[in-house]
Amino acid sequence: MTVQSSPTTFADRHIGARSQSHIETMLKAVGYDTVDGLVDVAVPDSIRQAKPLALKDALSEVEVLAELRKLAGKNKTAVQMIGQGYYDTVTPAVIRRNILEAPAWYTAYTPYQPEISQGRLEALLNFQTMVQDLVGLPIANASLLDEATAVAEAVLMMRRANKNKEAHDGKTVLDADVMPQTIAVVKGRAEALGFEVEVADLSKGLPEGVINGIVLQQPGVSGRVFNHAEVIAAAKERGALVTVAADLLALTLITPPGEQGADIAVGSTQRFGVPLFFGGPHAAYMAVAKGLERSMPGRLVGVSKDDAGLPAYRLALQTREQHIRREKATSNICTAQALLAIVSSFYAVYHGPDGLKAIAERTHNHARTLATTLQAAGRELLSDTFFDTLTVSVPGKADKVIAAAEARGINLRHIDADTVGVSVDETTTADVLSSVAVAFGAGPSAEAKGFDLPADVLRTSAFMQHPVFNTHRSETQLLRYIRKLSDRDLSLDRTMIPLGSCTMKLNATAEMEAISWPEFASIHPFAPESQTVGWRELISGLEADLAEITGYDQVSLQPNAGSQGELAGLLAIRGYHRANGDAQRNVCLIPASAHGTNAASAVLAGMKVVVVATAADGTIDHADLFAKIEAHKDVLSAIMITYPSTHGVYDADVTEICDAVHAAGGQVYVDGANLNALVGLAQPGKFGGDVSHLNLHKTFCIPHGGGGPGVGPVAAKAHLAPFMPGDANNASSGNAAEGHGVAISASNFGSAGVLPISWAYVKLMGAEGLKEATKSALLAANYVAARLNEYFPVLYTGEGGLVAHECILDLRALTAKTGVTAEDVAKRLIDYGFHAPTLAFPVAGTLMVEPTESEDLAEIDRFIEAMITIRKEIDQVANGDFTVDNSPLRNAPHTASAVVNSDWTREYSREQAVFPVHHLKQDKYFPPVGRIDGAGGDRNLICSCPPLSEFEN
Numbered sequence: 001m002t003v004q005s006s007p008t009t010f011a012d013r014h015i016g017a018r019s020q021s022h023i024e025t026m027l028k029a030v031g032y033d034t035v036d037g038l039v040d041v042a043v044p045d046s047i048r049q050a051k052p053l054a055l056k057d058a059l060s061e062v063e064v065l066a067e068l069r070k071l072a073g074k075n076k077t078a079v080q081m082i083g084q085g086y087y088d089t090v091t092p093a094v095i096r097r098n099i100l101e102a103p104a105w106y107t108a109y110t111p112y113q114p115e116i117s118q119g120r121l122e123a124l125l126n127f128q129t130m131v132q133d134l135v136g137l138p139i140a141n142a143s144l145l146d147e148a149t150a151v152a153e154a155v156l157m158m159r160r161a162n163k164n165k166e167a168h169d170g171k172t173v174l175d176a177d178v179m180p181q182t183i184a185v186v187k188g189r190a191e192a193l194g195f196e197v198e199v200a201d202l203s204k205g206l207p208e209g210v211i212n213g214i215v216l217q218q219p220g221v222s223g224r225v226f227n228h229a230e231v232i233a234a235a236k237e238r239g240a241l242v243t244v245a246a247d248l249l250a251l252t253l254i255t256p257p258g259e260q261g262a263d264i265a266v267g268s269t270q271r272f273g274v275p276l277f278f279g280g281p282h283a284a285y286m287a288v289a290k291g292l293e294r295s296m297p298g299r300l301v302g303v304s305k306d307d308a309g310l311p312a313y314r315l316a317l318q319t320r321e322q323h324i325r326r327e328k329a330t331s332n333i334c335t336a337q338a339l340l341a342i343v344s345s346f347y348a349v350y351h352g353p354d355g356l357k358a359i360a361e362r363t364h365n366h367a368r369t370l371a372t373t374l375q376a377a378g379r380e381l382l383s384d385t386f387f388d389t390l391t392v393s394v395p396g397k398a399d400k401v402i403a404a405a406e407a408r409g410i411n412l413r414h415i416d417a418d419t420v421g422v423s424v425d426e427t428t429t430a431d432v433l434s435s436v437a438v439a440f441g442a443g444p445s446a447e448a449k450g451f452d453l454p455a456d457v458l459r460t461s462a463f464m465q466h467p468v469f470n471t472h473r474s475e476t477q478l479l480r481y482i483r484k485l486s487d488r489d490l491s492l493d494r495t496m497i498p499l500g501s502c503t504m505k506l507n508a509t510a511e512m513e514a515i516s517w518p519e520f521a522s523i524h525p526f527a528p529e530s531q532t533v534g535w536r537e538l539i540s541g542l543e544a545d546l547a548e549i550t551g552y553d554q555v556s557l558q559p560n561a562g563s564q565g566e567l568a569g570l571l572a573i574r575g576y577h578r579a580n581g582d583a584q585r586n587v588c589l590i591p592a593s594a595h596g597t598n599a600a601s602a603v604l605a606g607m608k609v610v611v612v613a614t615a616a617d618g619t620i621d622h623a624d625l626f627a628k629i630e631a632h633k634d635v636l637s638a639i640m641i642t643y644p645s646t647h648g649v650y651d652a653d654v655t656e657i658c659d660a661v662h663a664a665g666g667q668v669y670v671d672g673a674n675l676n677a678l679v680g681l682a683q684p685g686k687f688g689g690d691v692s693h694l695n696l697h698k699t700f701c702i703p704h705g706g707g708g709p710g711v712g713p714v715a716a717k718a719h720l721a722p723f724m725p726g727d728a729n730n731a732s733s734g735n736a737a738e739g740h741g742v743a744i745s746a747s748n749f750g751s752a753g754v755l756p757i758s759w760a761y762v763k764l765m766g767a768e769g770l771k772e773a774t775k776s777a778l779l780a781a782n783y784v785a786a787r788l789n790e791y792f793p794v795l796y797t798g799e800g801g802l803v804a805h806e807c808i809l810d811l812r813a814l815t816a817k818t819g820v821t822a823e824d825v826a827k828r829l830i831d832y833g834f835h836a837p838t839l840a841f842p843v844a845g846t847l848m849v850e851p852t853e854s855e856d857l858a859e860i861d862r863f864i865e866a867m868i869t870i871r872k873e874i875d876q877v878a879n880g881d882f883t884v885d886n887s888p889l890r891n892a893p894h895t896a897s898a899v900v901n902s903d904w905t906r907e908y909s910r911e912q913a914v915f916p917v918h919h920l921k922q923d924k925y926f927p928p929v930g931r932i933d934g935a936g937g938d939r940n941l942i943c944s945c946p947p948l949s950e951f952e953n
Helices: 010-014 020-030 035-042 061-073 093-100 118-135 147-161 180-193 229-237 322-328 338-376 398-407 430-439 475-487 509-516 533-550 562-579 596-604 622-631 654-663 718-723 752-788 812-818 822-831 857-878 896-900 910-914 934-939
Strands: 171-175 197-200 211-218 241-246 264-268 284-288 301-305 311-315 389-393 413-416 419-423 554-556 587-591 608-612 636-642 667-672 691-694 714-716 807-810 846-849
Touching (some): 010 752, 118 284, 147 171, 147 180, 147 211, 147 241, 147 264, 147 284, 180 562, 180 596, 338 389, 398 430, 596 608, 596 636, 608 622, 636 654
Parallel strands (some): 171 211, 241 264, 667 691
Antiparallel strands (some): 264 284, 554 714
């Protein structure tokens, strides 16, 4: 007879160790008969949720994609001419298919292990070089989150970096032509930190008073272009620093900010091949003048050398990272927009300087054509000097013009009842221009006459002369370059990435599929609501599901990174206290083991950080905690706790801690970074949390993309709802004094473009699947801990000697005995084909491992085999078989060129170097470079594409 097999669910494919025999093998190692028995011991009864999640039944991949098609069909695509920092663009198919949609690129992790990240690091170095050349400043970073938050970072940087005693504490002045969403975000940051912001028309000169820094927009939101040199010189004469928010495409024609004297340039690279995505994710940029590079936020790719003297890339100046500096950090930025920066850099490689300039000239000529046509019909232009945007006066007729354009499938910008904005871009056609003209009551478009850019703003300097931007003209060349770079990397499509705290899990193809559909990707963030019904339904549905999962009352998806979600939650707490007349409540208690972003975010929210000690068992030190609650009870604003803790255990007393903070008048912030250990088992909003941020790029399957995109929704109880993120498209929303939320990101739904991924994940898994994923993650982590404990002691455990979803392996005793460091182990794992676990966080000298629910038993065992074999190599050092300096650990990773070199003098064999376990002979990854000299790269900072002569000696 034929045996009918049960249908396979998506959860069966998402969860790696799904077969009963594999589960029993793992349970036997841990010492439990059932997964539920393990969970019941590990997870405290006091936090367990009483009933299952009220989510709809799981859907199949076919059903989910059908539902997404329905939602997409409710969106209305249009010709997007709203502008305001967002433009339609063409993503070359070779880039869309081989980068944006390619798992080798989108499943990569932040390049903290540079030897296995050379491909993405080179692409990001290309990005930095592109930015530096276009803005005329010597140092650029590897992307920020969006233009508005990049300007906010620049404003804070000017306030830190201004050495003029008089100007240091002066006000910040924003040009009235700065994007309204930028003004909103800057005002929100300023209100929390207590400095003055003034908005003024800087084309008429600087306002009175002491000024710390000014921000200009080039071109302005109105489209206006003017020479900034005079106002920049005047600002510097008064001791101020200068930031220019600049459009990179315009800078192919316009004098760059650096040549006009600006200290900082920021902006968006969205129009370099990145879809509109309903507002994000888009890579912002920042570039600075010499001397400011060590104050710059974000990540910086630098050039160094490996142990063979060959050029190699790495993240430079890593001590600036908030993970290390905590409350002394200059920024709370953690996630960048690496994947989108890589797309933009390849767009520049694809087009080259001549191609970019040609796009800019065609765009400008389209704007000139429309201006000529409108002026001939008697329409008044509010500026006759522009690049791509016209502001048109239509007294009392703005609604009529907007409606007439929309009827023709075109979106224009409604500025006010009398004014309409029109922005052209690389996708604009002559037919579109004629339709726009008709909407304004003008005739068909005429030939462009006049409206040339004035001589005093024209660019005369060359840009992007490096060979990388002038070589890959054919698609064949570009395709091979993309492949060459991706082959240099280790991403999740090749191997397990066992990073504690970072949850590198399956990013299923079905979840990813919808993000590049035009009905989702081609929607402007400020498009009419009638055109975005599908988007809003998807977003509200995801918010509702996340609220149910977490036990909170409201969720906002505006924060476009975990750090921004933290800030949003803390600002909500701040707003709540101030609304209650408790403005003095400004102390935030943060455990010493907390994520580094916690302290940095608290400082940005205007709070004073008080650190709570860690007890010997890794839990919060109760005596210290309660003493500090008592000492600060009259000024206590909040406590930030990560649950399960950063040490990888469930603190059984978390409800007691929450009660004590509430009794003292404070609020409880539960950092949701480790939510992968809670979903379906416990809800932070029910066991004491008032607000949390979540990491959709961890628990909810948005891929890390080599360091971004991320999404950090903020979830809160009802009493904090009025203080959740405000309207990004309204400059006045930056004022929290009236008791409402401030804008956190440049668009209302942040990185909306990747939300279909998490929406699909929740629908595919359903309530039971999500719970099973959590339980499987706990089983996998405890299996790793049990198997490796005798070789590398597990530092902290909870009830029954169990861990949560991750475990910390302690190498400090081995290091003291042999000199082999945790970093040596991390580098040696590359030779086994693995990305390293999290190094030296949260405890120096350790490795934190998180296998996640997605890895199957064979892959987990392969990792365990690698770690046990490495322990044997450490024992060889201890036994004197070779010295630590000449061990395979200290010389790791081993390149192919190193082991084929005839001058092999090391005390271990070539076979041990590259084939330490048998299966590597069939499936071997060779890193492109050996161990990189990090300190040398910081001493000799090179952060753009260098000539090879830099390395000849």
